[in-house]
Amino acid sequence: MKFLFKNALIYTSGELKKDEVAVDGDIIQGVGESLDFEADRVIDVKGNILMPGFINAHAHTPMTLFRGVGDDLKLEEWLFEKIFPLEEKLSGEDIYWGEMLGIAEYVRAGITTFEEAYYSIPDMVRAIRKSGMRARVCIGPHPTKKLSEKEYISQWESELKLMGGNISPVLYAHSIYTITEEELELMVSFAKKHNLRLSLHLSETLKEVGDCTVKNEQTPPEYLESLGFLDRPCLAYHCVHMDKDDIRILADYDVSIATCPSSNLKLASGIAPVYTFMQNGINVAIGTDGAASNNSLDMFKEMFLVATLSKASLYDGSIVKAKEVLDMATKNGARALGLEKVGEIKKGYKADIILIDTNSPHHFPKNDLISNLVYSAKSSDVYLTMVGGKILYENGKYYIGEDIETVYNKSKETITKLLTF
Numbered sequence: 001m002k003f004l005f006k007n008a009l010i011y012t013s014g015e016l017k018k019d020e021v022a023v024d025g026d027i028i029q030g031v032g033e034s035l036d037f038e039a040d041r042v043i044d045v046k047g048n049i050l051m052p053g054f055i056n057a058h059a060h061t062p063m064t065l066f067r068g069v070g071d072d073l074k075l076e077e078w079l080f081e082k083i084f085p086l087e088e089k090l091s092g093e094d095i096y097w098g099e100m101l102g103i104a105e106y107v108r109a110g111i112t113t114f115e116e117a118y119y120s121i122p123d124m125v126r127a128i129r130k131s132g133m134r135a136r137v138c139i140g141p142h143p144t145k146k147l148s149e150k151e152y153i154s155q156w157e158s159e160l161k162l163m164g165g166n167i168s169p170v171l172y173a174h175s176i177y178t179i180t181e182e183e184l185e186l187m188v189s190f191a192k193k194h195n196l197r198l199s200l201h202l203s204e205t206l207k208e209v210g211d212c213t214v215k216n217e218q219t220p221p222e223y224l225e226s227l228g229f230l231d232r233p234c235l236a237y238h239c240v241h242m243d244k245d246d247i248r249i250l251a252d253y254d255v256s257i258a259t260c261p262s263s264n265l266k267l268a269s270g271i272a273p274v275y276t277f278m279q280n281g282i283n284v285a286i287g288t289d290g291a292a293s294n295n296s297l298d299m300f301k302e303m304f305l306v307a308t309l310s311k312a313s314l315y316d317g318s319i320v321k322a323k324e325v326l327d328m329a330t331k332n333g334a335r336a337l338g339l340e341k342v343g344e345i346k347k348g349y350k351a352d353i354i355l356i357d358t359n360s361p362h363h364f365p366k367n368d369l370i371s372n373l374v375y376s377a378k379s380s381d382v383y384l385t386m387v388g389g390k391i392l393y394e395n396g397k398y399y400i401g402e403d404i405e406t407v408y409n410k411s412k413e414t415i416t417k418l419l420t421f
């Protein structure tokens with residue numbers, strides 16, 4: 001289908017400009033004034049903002065089922081006593097509906113791409129493909145269900161065959177404290193053989209760093225470097241507790257970081273040194289993490305926190321500016337996930353587009369709309385979300401392959417069952 005967006009205030013790469021955008025199939029066919037383009041549908045944006053969809057660089061989408069379950073606990077208690085036992089009981093069907101609930105939340109909030117770190121790959125892929133979302137899906141060793149080397153390879157190879165279209169793979173180690181050294185080494189060799197990227201939670205808590213230092217006499221980044229893990233293109237989630245040498249290692253290997261401020265605050269992990277990452281030339285993206293530790297999948301909230309926590313922690317209001325944070329949530333995210341032609345509004349790029357309504361008091365008097373996007377906009381301002389040229393959300397209606405009321409009911413049924421039995 002062909003779309004023409006008229007009267008749009010287009011945000012891309014740090015600038016707002018009044019222009020038109022033409023979409024043909026899944027690609028942005030043109031950006032400019034008065035485009036000569038025969039469209040099936042013309043959308044008058046009425047001076048509102050058109051921008052690239054947000055890229056959520058770290059997610060555990062089916063965990064939307066666990067929203068509000070196990071709140072107000074210490075991280076280890078939350079993970080090992082609440083979350084892991086519940087996850088043991090999840091069926092493939094449960095995963096599917098948890099994924100669908102998260103996808104509904106994504107499209108409502110302008111998220112068009114995400115890196116999915118969870119298990120039961122066929123059920124997640126079924127939901128993602130049905131919805132039309134763009135995703136990197138993580139395959140890798142499970143933290144509690146251990147397999148032999150031969151079984152891992154056979155499982156990962158069969159999971160790779162499920163990928164295609166908007167869905168591509170990444171090899172994922174949950175963390176160095178749930179994965180053995182043998183598993184990490186196997187991942188490195190499998191990633192090399194299949195030309196895969198690697199992702200993991202890294203230096204999220206002081207306990208993780210302390211335990212690794214005691215056990216291996218190395219910090220987590222030093223340990224990964226010694227195993228050859230960083231030789232592959234790599235995305236590290238969180239990175240809250242890092243000294244100068246750790247940051248230097250990540251910079252040297254061109255590792256991207258997905259910072260997840262809400263999750264780090266709620267689980268009391270700390271505040272990531274985002275400004276220091278930027279000063280060292282590290283590509284910083286933003287993730288929501290799962291709804292069990294956030295509890296919402298909202299990049300507006302994350303952007304606000306990335307900017308304000310960075311400023312407050314260094315007592316400097318001039319650092320980590322709105323434009324830099326918007327880049328983190330869009331094009332830096334694309335780079336972190338290794339996705340090309342995604343994350344900007346440019347000719348030839350994927351038509352992953354969102355429209356933001358600025359006709360609310362919190363946008364007026366419109367002194368600086370770019371600043372508003374980070375400091376005063378809300379996810380409810382998003383009124384259209386398009387992924388690969390398909391509208392997945394528009395003005396209260398969801399086009400994700402499942403009726404939204406069914407998604408709500410199934411998610412309620414699922415968590416009631418899990419908590420009862």
Ligand SMILES: [Zn+2]
Nearest residue numbers: 201237289290
């Ligand atoms: Zn996580």
